[in-house]
Amino acid sequence: MSFIIDKQTQEDLNLLGKFKKNSIINLFNQTHTRRGELLLERMFMTPLQDTEQINQRSSIIKYFEDIDIEFPVPNSLYSDVISYIESSSGSKLSTVLGTISKKINFFIVGDNSFEIIQKGIVSMAKMLNIVKEFIDKINLSDNPYQAQSDEIKSIFDNKLSAIIANQNFGHLSFIQTLRYDKLFRYSYRYQLGRLIEILSEIDVFIAVSKTARVKKMSYARAIPKEEHSTQIKDLFHPSLKTPVSNSVSINRNKNIIFLTGANMAGKSTFMKSYGIATYLAHMGFPVPAKDMTFSVLDGMYTSINVPDNIALGYSHFYAEVLRVKHVAEEVSKSKNMLIIFDELFKGTNVKDAFDATVSVTEAFGKWDNCAYIISTHIVEAGEVLLNNNNIQFLYLPTKLDNNRPLYTYKLEQGISSDRHGMMIINNERIVEIIQDKSETIKFDK
Structure with missing residues (x-):
């Protein structure tokens, strides 16, 4: 059962409206990413009714206010990663064949889709390295965001950590491009999708905590x-x-x-x-x-x-x-x-x-x-x-x-x-x- 509120009440209190002057949602909308902004809007549309969930979210936002940290991923880099991930066709075979097809089109008609995939791979590697360093900064002992921090750390298993740490992603061969593209858009598709979800959540919590501090x-x-x-x-x-x-x-x-x-x-x-x-x-x-x-x-x-x-x-x-x-x-x-x-x-x-x-x-x-x-x-x-x-x-x-x-x-x-x-x-x-x-x-x- 959801929290009961109607349009009249929302308008009386000026709660919603991204383009409305002095709307309450705009006070908090200092998000860096589009997905963070969309998540903030969903939170505004769905207040909680469980005491434990309310207090848990409240303690998480307060934690981010206390540590006073900036969102780590530049918006342009985050957008490149999103575009790259969302271009995945889904299956392992179709991912590989799609990449090969783009390479062939690059040679025949000058299609730059293959270069876009290479750019996506490089962007993903950069973002993963940034996030890997960031999670160590927020993963302090006994913090209310411990479960999500541990989930992010678990994504960086030995294989993924070794790859992003040791490879030069600035000069990818055709074989390397196939390999990393299959790795990012197929083998680790679920884990990286989940990572992006958590980053969107972190984006919201940091933005909201900043408003709390200023106001x-x-x-x-x-x-x-x-x-x-x-x-x-x-x-x-x-x-x-x-x-x-x-x-x-x-x-x-x-x-x-x-x-x-x-x-x-x-x-x-x-x-x-x-x-x-x-x-x-x-x-x-x-x-x-x-x-x-x-x-x-x-x-x-x-x-x-x-x-x-x-x-x-x-x-x-x-x-x-x-x-x-x-x-x-x-x-x-x-x-x-x-x-x-x-x-x-x-x-x-x-x-x-x-x-x-x-x-x-x-x-x-x-x-x-x-x-x-x-x-x-x-x-x-x-x-x-x-x-x-x-x-x-x-x-x-x-x-x-x-x-x-x-x-x-x-x-x-x-x-x-x-x-x-x-x-x-x-x-x-x-x-x-x-x-x-x-x-x-x-x-x-």
């Missing part, structure tokens, strides 16, 4: 889902240059965070940060926090930027209703989920939004195997919910400096009392601009 991320510890607990110290948004951090915890007894605060106070950023950290933690990737411990979840849904649907005739409010309904159906299946709602029912009038926010929050809270973050501008809804013991009331305050709002972006306990909307409108002189324009029109007439 000052940490490594979350996964605990069994039955514990229903998440604790995050100094959480921040990884895309911000100077983020403000907040600490937060959710458990079965306090499974709802009811979040209030003015516009621009940082509610959406905080909720996105929490969702991103949760997702990365399930990938075994470093998280934007000083420390994090979390129970493994079945999935997560967010409702932050829900669009209307003109094609189906859905208003913004009806789209919100359908989104909440879908989430309710998933929660009622007893799945362990993280649910994030930003400004519930903002597409309808204040009275309906108030009633709906209170009712939906109380109903969701009864499913205490799930965790919820629900934000609203309707602070009166929070006051009605105060008697619910499973709800944490947090807000992001607004300070005033000569009638100018200042935002701390730091969570505080309680419900916001900020009502500065009209003050901001007055500061921008919107009403005066309209009135001045109206008077100008009258005067012109």
